[in-house]
Each structure stands twice: as structure tokens, then as C-alpha cells.
Amino acid sequence: MxxxxxxxxxxxxxxxxxxxxxxxxxxxxxxxxxxxxxxxxxxxxxxxxxxxxxxxxxxxxxxxxxxxxxxxxxxxxxxxxxxxxxxxxxxxxxxxxxxxxxxxxxxxxxxxxxxxxxxxxxxxxxxxxxxxxxxxxxxxxxxxxxxxxxxxxxxxxxxxxxxxxxxLSAREIRSGTAEIIKYGLTYDITLFNEIKNNTELNIVDLIHRSIEIKNEVVFEDPKESGLRKILNFGHTIGHAVESYFLESLDKESLTHGEAIAIGMICESYISSKLLGFPTDKLSEIKETIINIYGKVEILPEDFESIIDLLKHDKKNIGGNVNFVLLNTIEDFKLDCKVPMDIIIESLKFYNK
Structure with a gap:
């Protein structure tokens, strides 16, 4: 390479x-x-x-x-x-x-x-x-x-x-695959399609392009004042879910990628509600991610704690939770403010 x-x-x-x-x-x-x-x-x-x-x-x-x-x-x-x-x-x-x-x-x-x-x-x-x-x-x-x-x-x-x-275990390979899916949804749909369509995919084949994408983004915006924020897609809710499962004594901790996969489903749903992200693509994303990662049980009584952790996300400014959302695949919008009821709806959508 x-x-x-x-x-x-x-x-x-x-x-x-x-x-x-x-x-x-x-x-x-x-x-x-x-x-x-x-x-x-x-x-x-x-x-x-x-x-x-x-x-x-x-x-x-x-x-x-x-x-x-x-x-x-x-x-x-x-x-x-x-x-x-x-x-x-x-x-x-x-x-x-x-x-x-x-x-x-x-x-x-x-x-x-x-x-x-x-x-x-x-x-x-x-x-x-x-x-x-x-x-x-x-x-x-x-x-x-x-x-x-x-x-x-x-x-x-x-x-x-x-x-x-x-x-590595298969679980750890799946964890890293979540970041490649993120690059596919925000920047280069080819990566997402490769993962979606090829169950026998050798993930090594996608490494070079994934690093290229991150490098291109970081080269243009090294300190995350603009474009680099797209690398946070799925991470706003994902980090909160990851932290909640990490601190919960009665839940098995998630890998980073497993939590980000949940975050991408939720944030794609939010994109559909606020930006008109196509519902067929939303279904495609959810189906692809669930096929790879399965479902994690997030109970309604977990929602409040996850929301509380969300409020401490390091990307927040002035008390506002900032999201990267999608108009469609490869077309994103930065610094989106999302009502709390829509965030809860997105967790319910994941659970369906």
C-alpha cells in the first residue's frame, strides 16, 4: 500500500x-x-x-x-x-x-x-x-x-x-468497521456499499481508503473548526451510550464501534426527522448495521441517564448539544441543534 x-x-x-x-x-x-x-x-x-x-x-x-x-x-x-x-x-x-x-x-x-x-x-x-x-x-x-x-x-x-x-477477535474487527461505515455515510458511499453488499469482504481492502479520507478531512481542518466535525457522525449519541454501559454495573460494556453503530442509527433517524433524510436510506442503514452488530437492549429507563451524559459531550457549546446530521449520504450538515424529544424518539426507533 x-x-x-x-x-x-x-x-x-x-x-x-x-x-x-x-x-x-x-x-x-x-x-x-x-x-x-x-x-x-x-x-x-x-x-x-x-x-x-x-x-x-x-x-x-x-x-x-x-x-x-x-x-x-x-x-x-x-x-x-x-x-x-x-x-x-x-x-x-x-x-x-x-x-x-x-x-x-x-x-x-x-x-x-x-x-x-x-x-x-x-x-x-x-x-x-x-x-x-x-x-x-x-x-x-x-x-x-x-x-x-x-x-x-x-x-x-x-x-x-x-x-x-x-x-483480533471478530468482535474487535466489527468494532473498527463502524468507523469505516461512518466514512462511507459522510464522505464516500463506496465504502458503505462494499460493507453492505459483500458478506465475504476482506476488511483490509478498505483500510487505505479509510485512512485517506480521515487524512483529507484533517488536512483541511486540523483543529475541528469545520469539516473535521463530520468525523463525529454517530459519536454524539454513541459516546453517551458507550459511557452509560461502561458505568452501569448490570450491563455488559460495549466496544466503541458497537456504541457508534447505535449512534449512527439514531442520528440517521434524527436526520430524517429534521433534514428530510430519505426513509429508504434510513431503513438501509439500520438493516445493514443490525445485520453486523445485532441489537443491544436499551431500556426506556436508560434514556434519562444517556441524555444526561449527552449534555457533557466535549463538542457542546453554550450548553447546546451539537450534532452532525445527514441531508443524504455524502451530504452532511454541521452544528445541528436537536430537541430532546427527538433524541428520545431516535432511541425508541433503534429499539423497534
């Missing part, structure tokens, strides 16, 4: 990615290298990485617990302390080897340690490959509120090796 040039870094693929990483190491002459992993990627991904990575700099592994529940400032403090204890300096490099949690948290840790050290993203899940590793967003959750603390910071390079996807 051909490399993709972002504003200040490049996304490199497969063997070429490891070559570019070696070139970076030689050029920058780092004093030490720290590899951030979780317990899953240490076992499943670290051995492959080390087979393809050589450096004369000393290497240290920093391991954190896997899961969104650990994507918080307390984990950051732990990593900052380990970096300090192991003698990391401003010429050290942090390599993030993992999924969205590792990528988001690791970039934030690197960008704030000693006012910023270099980092390299090596995403190992479909979600982190097509979304979290690209675009320069870093951060952690505040309690159950998603990505409330963070900053924009770019890696030196992103290295995408699809071989790491073989370590």
Missing part, C-alpha cells in the same frame, strides 16, 4: 513502514526507546514488532492494563512515573503499540512529558488503524466522559501493519 502524507508526518504500510521507522531512528539518534503496550499487545503483537525492529538505543517496555476503563489520568500518572524512574529524557522516543486506548493515551503522555517527546503510533486494531492513530488527537477520559482531557499532537510517523489484525 502506498504511503499517505499528512501535514507533518506520514502513514507507512507493511514492510515499508518498518524501513521508515529504522530511518527515523537513524536520523533522530534517540537516547532511549519506550514501547507502550497493554497485556494483550505485549503477548500478541510485541514479538512480531521486535522481529522487525532494530535499534542500538536501549529499549524499555511499559505495560498498562487493557480496556477503556483504564484510559484515565491515573494511568497517565503511572506511565509518567515509570518514564521518570527509567531515565527518559527529551531525546527519548515513545512507541505506542496497541489499539485506541494505547494510541490516545500514549500520544497524550508523550506530548506532555517534559513538555513533549517524540512518539510513533503502531496501531494494532482495526479501530486504531482507521481512526485513533491518524489525525493528531490524543487524550483520556474523565470518569466515564469520553476524551475530556487531551490535546492535538502529531506522531513522527504512523506504521500500519495489517498482520496485527490476525490477533
Amino acid at each position: 502506498k504511503s499517505i502524507q499528512a501535514a507533518t508526518y506520514s502513514v507507512h504500510f507493511e514492510e515499508n513502514g518498518y524501513i521508515k521507522l529504522s530511518n527515523l531512528m537513524a536520523k533522530k539518534n534517540y537516547s532511549s526507546v519506550f514501547i507502550l503496550v497493554d497485556n494483550n499487545t505485549l503477548e500478541c503483537c510485541y514479538p512480531r514488532f521486535m522481529q522487525n525492529f532494530t535499534t542500538n538505543a536501549p529499549i524499555e517496555i511499559i505495560q498498562i492494563e487493557a480496556g477503556e476503563i483504564h484510559k484515565n489520568i491515573e494511568t497517565c500518572v503511572g506511565v509518567w512515573n515509570v518514564l521518570t524512574e527509567l531515565g527518559a529524557d527529551r531525546k527519548s522516543l515513545l512507541i505506542t503499540l496497541g489499539g485506541g486506548v494505547i494510541t490516545d493515551l500514549g500520544g497524550f503522555v508523550a506530548s506532555t512529558f517534559k513538555r513533549g517527546i517524540d512518539f510513533v503510533n503502531i496501531p494494532t486494531t482495526l479501530l486504531s488503524i482507521v481512526d485513533a492513530s491518524v489525525g493528531g488527537k490524543t487524550g483520556v477520559d474523565l470518569g466515564v466522559l469520553k476524551n475530556q482531557i487531551g490535546l492535538f499532537a502529531n506522531p513522527e510517523i504512523v506504521l500500519v501493519d495489517p498482520e496485527y489484525l490476525h490477533t
